[in-house]
Amino acid sequence: MTLLSITDLDVFYGKAQALHGVSLDVTAGEIVAIIGPNGAGKSTLLDSILGLTKRQGSITFDGQDITRMAAAKIVRLGIGYAPERGHLFPFMGVRENLLVGAYRKRDEIDANLAKVFGLFPRLEERQKQESATQSGGERQMLSLGRALMSSPKLLIIDEPTMGLAPRVCQEIAAVIRDLNQQTGLTVVVSEQNVNFAMSLAGQVYLLETGRIREKGTPEDLRQKLDIAETYFGA
Ligand SMILES: Nc1ncnc2c1ncn2[C@@H]1O[C@H](COP(=O)(O)OP(=O)(O)O)[C@@H](O)[C@H]1O
Ligand SMILES: [Mg+2]
Numbered sequence: 001m002t003l004l005s006i007t008d009l010d011v012f013y014g015k016a017q018a019l020h021g022v023s024l025d026v027t028a029g030e031i032v033a034i035i036g037p038n039g040a041g042k043s044t045l046l047d048s049i050l051g052l053t054k055r056q057g058s059i060t061f062d063g064q065d066i067t068r069m070a071a072a073k074i075v076r077l078g079i080g081y082a083p084e085r086g087h088l089f090p091f092m093g094v095r096e097n098l099l100v101g102a103y104r105k106r107d108e109i110d111a112n113l114a115k116v117f118g119l120f121p122r123l124e125e126r127q128k129q130e131s132a133t134q135s136g137g138e139r140q141m142l143s144l145g146r147a148l149m150s151s152p153k154l155l156i157i158d159e160p161t162m163g164l165a166p167r168v169c170q171e172i173a174a175v176i177r178d179l180n181q182q183t184g185l186t187v188v189v190s191e192q193n194v195n196f197a198m199s200l201a202g203q204v205y206l207l208e209t210g211r212i213r214e215k216g217t218p219e220d221l222r223q224k225l226d227i228a229e230t231y232f233g234a
Helices: 042-049 071-077 094-100 106-119 121-125 136-148 166-183 194-200 218-224 227-232
Strands: 002-013 016-027 031-035 054-061 079-082 154-158 186-191 203-208 211-216
Touching: 002 042, 002 186, 016 031, 016 042, 016 054, 016 186, 016 203, 016 211, 031 042, 031 166, 031 194, 042 054, 042 079, 042 154, 042 186, 071 079, 079 136, 094 106, 094 136, 106 121, 106 136, 106 166, 121 136, 136 154, 136 166, 166 186, 166 194, 186 194, 194 218, 203 218, 211 218
Parallel strands: 031 186, 031 203, 079 154, 154 186
Antiparallel strands: 002 016, 002 054, 203 211
8 A cells, every 4th residue: 555655746945946856655564765965855855745845746645635734734644754853852851852742642642652762761761851962862762752752654754874873873773673563664764874774675766966866676776876886985
């Protein structure tokens, strides 16, 4: 079943066009990665799914047209968003930041808090710690946790490994993989870290200067492109 479908999406910042005819399909239960260099349009694409850009084209989620829908309503339909750099409230505590992501009924909030603390025990140990004093990895975990507080069917994560050490990237990857395999959560993740994306995703889209240049399984993409050369200058 197609959970998310984007067709011919054009996005504009004033007169500048950031995305050109982007189409992308996400099947329920899969992990889709969007890779591409800085400025390719990854954040713009993810922001557009949440209704946060000036756009043309069509976006459907779970059988509903969400192209013109307001962000709050899109979140309520079941899309959780962990934006670039987390966008956390720095002077609020861990628990308060998590509660910002929750609009559910009281009992569901408690169940979701327990779920998030199960995934990230460190957040439970430091519930009152201000986000500003957390490590980069802890902030990324808090951002993921906050997105999960809305009981999403689809989790969208913008560059989760940005600025993190390799060991922390592996921890984040393990949590995303577990969520997908154990709860069937569908995930769309953007990354400049090609190895991280390839190790997680079943389908990968390469975005360059606002256009989808290639798509396929990680194996397909490795064959189609010399990604190592393009991205690491190897
Ligand atoms: N708020 C904005 N106003 C104007 N231009 C923007 C804005 N955000 C992004 N852009 C431009 O849109 C393009 C895509 O940016 P972005 O989606 O942030 O790429 P990525 O996330 O892949 O690094 C870039 O050329 C960027 O400069
Ligand atoms: Mg970005």
